[in-house]
Amino acid sequence: MRSSIIDVAEKAGVSIATVSRVLNGSDKVKAKTREKILAVINEMKYAPNPAARGLIMKKTEAIGLLLPDLHGEFFSEVIRGADEVVQQHGYHIIVSSSHNDPKEIEAALRFMRGRVDAIVLMSPQVNAEILLENLPKSLPIVLLNCRTDNKHFDTIVIDGYGGAREMTNYLLDLGHRRIAVITGGETNLESEERLRGYRAAMSERNVAPSRLLEFQGNFTEISGYETAREILKLKNHPTAIFAFNDSMAIGAIKAIREEGLRIPSDISICGFDDIPVARYISPSLTSVHVPISDLGAMAVNRVFDRLTKRSKDSTAHVFVPTKLCLRSSCKKINTISNLDKEEHVA
Amino acid sequence: MRSSIIDVAEKAGVSIATVSRVLNGSDKVKAKTREKILAVINEMKYAPNPAARGLIMKKTEAIGLLLPDLHGEFFSEVIRGADEVVQQHGYHIIVSSSHNDPKEIEAALRFMRGRVDAIVLMSPQVNAEILLENLPKSLPIVLLNCRTDNKHFDTIVIDGYGGAREMTNYLLDLGHRRIAVITGGETNLESEERLRGYRAAMSERNVAPSRLLEFQGNFTEISGYETAREILKLKNHPTAIFAFNDSMAIGAIKAIREEGLRIPSDISICGFDDIPVARYISPSLTSVHVPISDLGAMAVNRVFDRLTKRSKDSTAHVFVPTKLCLRSSCKKINTISNLDKEEHVA
DNA sequence: ACGCTAAATGTAAAGGTTTACATTTTTGTA
DNA sequence: TACAAAAATGTAAACCTTTACATTTAGCGT
Structure with a gap:
């Protein structure tokens, strides 16, 4: 039986609003009250329920990464690049592989909807544009090596x-x-x-x-x-x-x-x-x-650009040059x- | 502005309970009503809010996979094996890497708490047992190559x-x-x-x-x-x-x-x-x-064994043999x- | 046509949080 | 000491779903 914010509030002798405030560090709470609450939280090992929080905040702190496959070093490097950046922001990654199957892409997208704050999609084989239409317009999407001329999405494509x-x-x-x-x-x-x-x-x-x-x-x-x-x-x-x-x-x-x-x-x-x-x-x-891992990193960086409204509306289209080795x-x-x-x- | 179950109910001229019922396919709804509702859902491109659902159902359909690192083919194979099994169950994976840093393990665990139905943890270097104590006892945890003698967790270790x-x-x-x-x-x-x-x-x-x-x-x-x-x-x-x-x-x-x-x-x-x-x-x-990818697959299979109550209480301890190549x-x-x-x- | 049962549908509570707004407490000043 | 203003805290609504329980509707035999 997990404890809720109500239990904490009771035990600390305050209202749930105050607990919520110290949890979010935002509003001003008397130092003494804060300490008391923090102590109780620690003691009870309380952790806020992400579902409840997500419900009201409409934020998940997760990014969806949908790749065509997970075999081999290529995709592993993309994941690594993405994870590195995502971690700097305190976010996390939900990965999935589609095996170039529209059904699987759709399933993954459906799953991610509401569970992530943005999606990075790599789908060079299956044209996923139709599948993306069901997603809310407010969800930032970065397309990695996808066939599209839809200027609504951010794109990154390798030369x-x-x-x-x-x-x-x-x-x-x-x-x-x-x-x-x-x-x-x-x-x-x-x-x-x-x-x-x-x-x-x-x-x-x-x-x-x-x-x-x-x-x-x-x-x-x-x-x-x-x-x-x-x-x-x-x-x-x-x-x-x-x-x-x-x-x-x-x-x-x-x-x-x-x-x-x-x-x-x-x-x-x-x-x-x-x-x-x-x-x-x-x-x-x-x-x-x-630059494989950079691909993942770039995509995620782009996501955060969007999320922080720095570039809310304008989409970016990056063309990644290659080099003979x-x-x-x-x-x-x-x-x-x-x-x-x-x-x-x- | 995403549409909710209420919008669907209104448009279909039924109550939200009925909509919920066709959504979950469980209860009996008159065929005609069901069709009508399905049509509206399709038309509105309605998708249930996972947070709201998770809040009441206490189920997320996600498994957390926390690895020490994401460099190289080893971990990529573990992820692949895990993803394969997870996908068969309609579940998804949240990956994270800890870089063998207790702080990062803790952060990832905190993030996963409430966001996943089970955790697969690989932490051969950092003893994570203390960190796991903050997690609810009901959360199945599979330890991959971890140092532990705690019989409360499922374990898989390579020979x-x-x-x-x-x-x-x-x-x-x-x-x-x-x-x-x-x-x-x-x-x-x-x-x-x-x-x-x-x-x-x-x-x-x-x-x-x-x-x-x-x-x-x-x-x-x-x-x-x-x-x-x-x-x-x-x-x-x-x-x-x-x-x-x-x-x-x-x-x-x-x-x-x-x-x-x-x-x-x-x-x-x-x-x-x-x-x-x-x-x-x-x-x-x-x-x-x-058998690297098997490691991921075994861990996830074990998770589902637990989740489906087939082996709710008893923990399993698997010792994976190796072979000279x-x-x-x-x-x-x-x-x-x-x-x-x-x-x-x- | 009536009453009974079964089937279909509706109502409302619960789940755990955040936050606008209301209220209480504290602080400073006359 | 009393009062206003500022600071701290509390109340309650909202977020969206599921589901136990209540109610309505349909089906049936007589």
């Missing part, structure tokens, strides 16, 4: 186009021409942006981008593995594989190894995201650096032997 | 002793004698258990365990890196390093590489936990396998050259 373009250019500079990509889900915004960047770079350098070199994964390690196996079955396999995230690159590396090929001497491979372990895998993975999984192509091979094929 | 012992034996079998360890935090239960296992194995095999081979890290990658640098400064450095978790092993690998040493030919290294990336780093990391970061010692070295020293 997938630029990053992929730069990476593709780098591979072209190394002499690669048959560059395969492993994409993410079909309707996935991140994947589409990266694909756009890849195709742009290929075209610009007059290497006709072939659909036959575009293989569909789904951003999971296992899909990287399986797709790479497909790719290696081609009789004249590509000289480089560009996986659209590091997890798939890691899966691909496994497949390549199993095929007895060496990286990067037989085939080059690179990823996207630059998750922390990228530098430690073998060989260290060339990737497109994304060169390691040892890609290598200049051996032009001679490559020409050799090409002749064989021709 | 750190057995795992470390087995790993040490394996290294001894490979011919290693000077085996250094990188431990976790000083008062960390996991670290202590693993240390106990290491020492036991050494003693049993008549290799006097020397305190000079026990180096203190803190389970972070950077501490693994720095500690390994220390170790390599020894003029007759150990032939094997056993890091008490994989993150530190990864940090150590970096330090070893920088020193120009090859793994495992110059020095063997192994970790603990077997986080998913362990198999992908270079060289693939020999480690003690822990051999990969390529450890190698049989070259006995000749090793004896050589030993003679040099002697």
Whole structure:
């Protein structure tokens, strides 16, 4: 049986209003009274009921964070970045994963409604705009890598186009021409942006981008593995594989190894995201650096900007640049032997 | 301005009780009335206020998960395992990290009180028992790798002793004698258990365990890196390093590489936990396998056992076994050259 | 048509807080 | 000492739901 503010008031010989006042530190209460009440609170181990408080205050001190998945280091870093900022404000995080399923997104959103003061939503695959319409307009929402042109929401999006373009250019500079990509889900915004960047770079350098070199994964390690196996079955396999995230690159590396090929001497491979372990895998993975934990931190910071009315009405739209991060999984192509091979094929 | 159950009742021409009844599906309501109400709810996009509901129901449909940290794949896997189970029950997770700081644990616990239906606490370093005393007795609590002998809580603990012992034996079998360890935090239960296992194995095999081979890290990658640098400064450095978790092993690998040493030919290294990336780093990391995501899942399953009264009163105490996972970061010692070295020293 | 029972619906209290407004106590001043 | 003003404290409404209990309506047999 939990004790309520009434019990405290009785025991301290004051009214509940006074107790409430010392609880909220706001109004002026005589020092002696305050001490007395504090003592009683301590003694009874009283803690205010958040539901009752939330009911009247319409504040929860929690932020909802809805991610597409919880596998791997990427999302863990986003959570970490978000949690760090949130903790500075005395807030907390409610996480959920949607598995890119509209039903699950809806369920999570419904759950969060009324339970959080703001929502950070990452949904690159499922267009969640319709689902967001049921939420009260007063609830700040930050969209992370979501497909939207709705100016009503704050948005943060990674420059997938630029990053992929730069990476593709780098591979072209190394002499690669048959560059395969492993994409993410079909309707996935991140994947589409990266694909756009890849195709742009290929075209610009007059290497006709072939659909036959575009293989569909789904951003999971296992899909990287399986797709790479497909790719290696081609009789004249590509000289480089560009996986659209590091997890798939890691899966691909496994497949390549199993095929007895060496990286990067037989085939080059690179990823996207630059998750922390990228530098430690073998060989260290060339990737497109994304400030992952900053993503979470930025989103939450934006939330608090809104919450503190500093920027109540105006929405912000942040475009996060990426940076090439060169390691040892890609290598200049051996032009001679490559020409050799090409002749064989021709 | 959010609409309440009263608005719905008015618009549907019924009382709030009837609306509440269709909302909770429990009582019998005439089919026609139900339809009418459902239509209005849909039209108004009404959603019940969780605070009001929580106030009267004393149920939140949320589980608190308090972890020591959010860095790295270990915790991310715990969260994933927990989230999976929790989602099956239509529940959600509130995560928080304590950074092994009693103040932060207390803050998180205070926040969770009244906001969650149960708490899963992982606190191997800080003894949180005192902090748990302020919580209502009715709140189910599952302790993950916590130091406690309080039979009132459910507990799940990993067999750190057995795992470390087995790993040490394996290294001894490979011919290693000077085996250094990188431990976790000083008062960390996991670290202590693993240390106990290491020492036991050494003693049993008549290799006097020397305190000079026990180096203190803190389970972070950077501490693994720095500690390994220390170790390599020894003029007759150990032939094997056993890091008490994989993150530190990864940090150590970096330090070893920088020193120009090859793994495992110059020095063997192994970790603990077997986080998913362990198999992908270079060289693939020999480690003690822990069913990480199962840990989160088990804890949450236990919570629901309690919540559904299936095992209301009796607490469960689970001991999770580990399994050696051999990969390529450890190698049989070259006995000749090793004896050589030993003679040099002697 | 009547009365009885069962089904459907309504009424009102309870849950624990905050806070505007009302009241009491304290303080300072003449 | 008495009075006004300021400070401290108290009262009660509001927040939104669920549910025990009360009331109305419907269904049935005679």
